[in-house]
Amino acid sequence: MEEIQSQSDLYRSSSSCASSPTSRVPSSHFFYVRKPGSLRQPISFEDSPEWDDPDARMEYEAGGVGGDSINDAAATPISPSLSKINSGSMASPHVPEGAGGSAVRKIAGASIAWRDLTVTMTGKRKYSDKVVKSSNGYAFPGTMTVIMGPAKSGKSTLLRALAGRLPPSAKMYGEVFVNGSKSHMPYGSYGYVERETELIGSLTVREFLYYSALLQLPGFLFQKRGVVEDAIQAMSLSDYANKLIGGHCYMKGLRSGERRRVSIARELVMRPHILFIDEPLYHLDSVSALLMMVTLKKLASMGCTLVFTIYQSSTEVFGLFDRICLLSNGNTLFFGETLACLQHFSNAGFPCPIMQSPSDHFLRAINTDFDRIIAMCKKWQDDNGDFSAVNMDTAVAIRTLEATYKSSEDAASVETMIFKLTEREGTQLKSKGKAGAATRVAVLTWRSLLVMSREWKYYWLRLILYMILTLCIGTLYSGLGHSLSSVATRVSAVFVFVSFASLLGIAGIPSLLKEIKIYGSEASNQHSGAFVFLLGQFLGSIPFLFLMSISSSLVFYFMVGLRDDFSLLMYFVLNFFMCLLVNEGLMLFIACLWRDVYWTTLTLISLHVIMMLSAGHFRIRNALPKPVWTYPLAYISFHTYSIEGLLENEYLGEVFAVGEVRSISGYEAIRGDYQISPDTSSKWRNMLVLLAMAFGYRLIVYVLLRFGLNKNVSARLLLCHRKNNSSR
C-alpha cells in the first residue's frame, strides 16, 4: 500500500492539476460538467436525478419492452445524460438535419445485465486464458453504455459475450440477462456491428440498405421501404442516400464516418431492441466521431439500448456516454456513470488533470504499454531533462483502481441494480421472422447482376480483355484452311484459346474476394447462408459468363475457321461456357481457402500452369508419365475435358483426302496430335464432366463456408511467420 500511496503522490505532483473533478472549473466545452449550483457536491452513482427512485425504474423496465416496437417505446424515458443535455445544463452539440429530426419512429429497447461474466480462450494467451474476468454490469433502454479500455483489454470479447457471438475457441462463465431472463436473444431482436464491415461500393446507400432489408426481413417488398427510410434518417444519412458507396470516376465514395453509419443502419432495418457496436469510432476523425456519437445518442433517445466498445474518445464524445465499463487486461476497473468514473479515479488518487480528456486520462492511467515509455524516459532523464510528467507506473495505478473499485459503493450499487434487474422476468424478446431462402436467393442473384453491371473494372474490363485475347489468338491462327496438314496447328489454337482464356479469368479474383467478404459479414449476422450465397452467386454470374463465352467463341470460331455448322458452333460456345463455370468454381474454392488476393492469385496461376502441362497437348496423354501426370493431374485438369470435347466436336465425322483415292477420318487425322475418343457421344460426356466439376467445386466451397474449415490459411501462415521471427 505504501508503494501505491507513493505512486499516487508522485502522480499528483506530476499532473498539472491535483484537484478532484468536483473542484474543476466548470466549462461549457466539457459535456460532463455538472449542473451549476451542484459543483460542491461529491459526484456519485446515485446522484443522477432520473435514477432517484429505483423502483419506478424497475416498473418501467418490466413493462417497456416487447410487443410492437413502435408503440411500446413511447414509454421509453430519456437517458440521464440526455436529460442533462436537454435541460440546458450541458452544452449540446449541434444535431444534424435528419439525425432524428421530426418524425423518427421509436424503438423499444431491452435491458441487459451481466453478472460474474468470465470468458476464457483455449490455449491462446501467454499467462492466463481469461480474457474477461468476473465482469458485472448492465445497460438500460435509451442509454449508451460504453466498454472502454486499452488494446487487448477484452472489450470486444465482452461485447461478443453479451451478444452471444463468441468464437468456438471461447468459453463463457457467468450469466447474461435480457429483460431479466437468461434466454438466448432471438434473430432480429438485437443487432451486432463488427469493427470492419464490408459494404458494396457499386450500390447507393439506399439500394444497399434496401437489399439488406430484403435479405433480413420477412414480408412484402413495399413494406421494406419504410424501415429503410427510417434507418437512413436515424443514422443521418439522408444527404447520402442516393450516393454510390464506393463512388465512381467523377465522384468520391463515402468517407469512413458515413460508411460506418451505413453499416450501423444495416442493422437498424430490423429495429433491434439492443444494438452492439464494436468500435463505432474506428478510424474516424474527430468531426466524424462527434457526428457518429450524436447520431447514436439520438438513436438511444428513440429507445434503443446501445452497448459499444471504444478505445479512446474526445471530451465532447465522452460527455455523451451514459455509463462506462472500464477494462484493463480483462479486469473491471470501474462500472457506472461517466461522471462517477471521474470521481472514482479521484478517490483512488488519480484525479483527472485539467485540460485533459477524461478518456485520455483513464487510458493513460491503465494502459500498461506506457510502462515501456516510462522505462525509456527513465533512461533519458539524467541526460535530457525532466520526464516526470510521464512517471506514473500503470501497474500500480491498475492495482489501486481495481482495489478501490471493489470496495466502493459503485460496485455495490451495480450489484444491487443487477439484482433488481434479474429478480423478475420481463417481456421475452421474440424473433421477428426471417426472409425465406427463395427470397434471399432471388435478392442475391439480382444484387449480383446489378453489381456486375456497374463494376466496370472487374466485369466490363474483363470482357474487353477477353475480346482482345481472342482477337490476338484469332489473328495468330487465321487462314489455316481445312487440309490434313493444318490439324496440328488447329489443335494448338484450341489449346491456346481454352488455356489462356481460363487463365485470364484470374483477373476476377478481387471481385470474388469482395463477394466472399460481403457474404462473411452478412452470414455472421444471419442475413445470408452458405447455400443461399453460392446459389445467388452462381445464378448471378451465369449471364456475364455466357456473354463472355459467346462473344469470345464467335470471334475465335470464325477467325480460325472451324467447321461451318451451327450445331457445332453452339457446342463450342456451350463447352467454353462450362469451362468458364468450372474456372469460376475453382477460383471461388481457392479464394475461400486463402481469403487473400496475393495467395489466391499465386495458387491459381500455379494450378493453371500445371493443368495446362497435363492437358495432353505438350505431350499426348497416353505418353504422359502415369504417376502424378496422368493420375491424378490429367484427370483433374478441366482443360483436358474441354479441349478433348472441342476437338471431338471439330474432327469426329470429318474426312480428309489423302492423295487421289485414299481418305482418312478426322479421328485418325488427329490421333497423333491429341488423344480423343472415336465415340461420337464422347463430346457430351466431356461436357457432363465439366458440369459435374462446376458443381463439385461449389460443393467443396459450400462445405468450407458451412463448416468454417478455411480458418483463413493466410492469417495462419502470417502468424507462423511472425512466431518464427520472434523466436529467432
Ligand SMILES: Nc1ncnc2c1ncn2[C@@H]1O[C@H](COP(=O)(O)OP(=O)(O)OP(=O)(O)O)[C@@H](O)[C@H]1O
Ligand atoms: N478468437 C480469439 N482467439 C484467441 N485469442 C483471442 C481471440 N479473440 C481475442 N483474443 C485475445 O483476447 C484478448 C482480448 O482481445 P479483445 O479483442 O477482446 O480485446 P480488445 O480490448 O477489443 O482489443 P483491441 O481493441 O485491440 O481489439 C487479446 O489478448 C486477444 O489476443
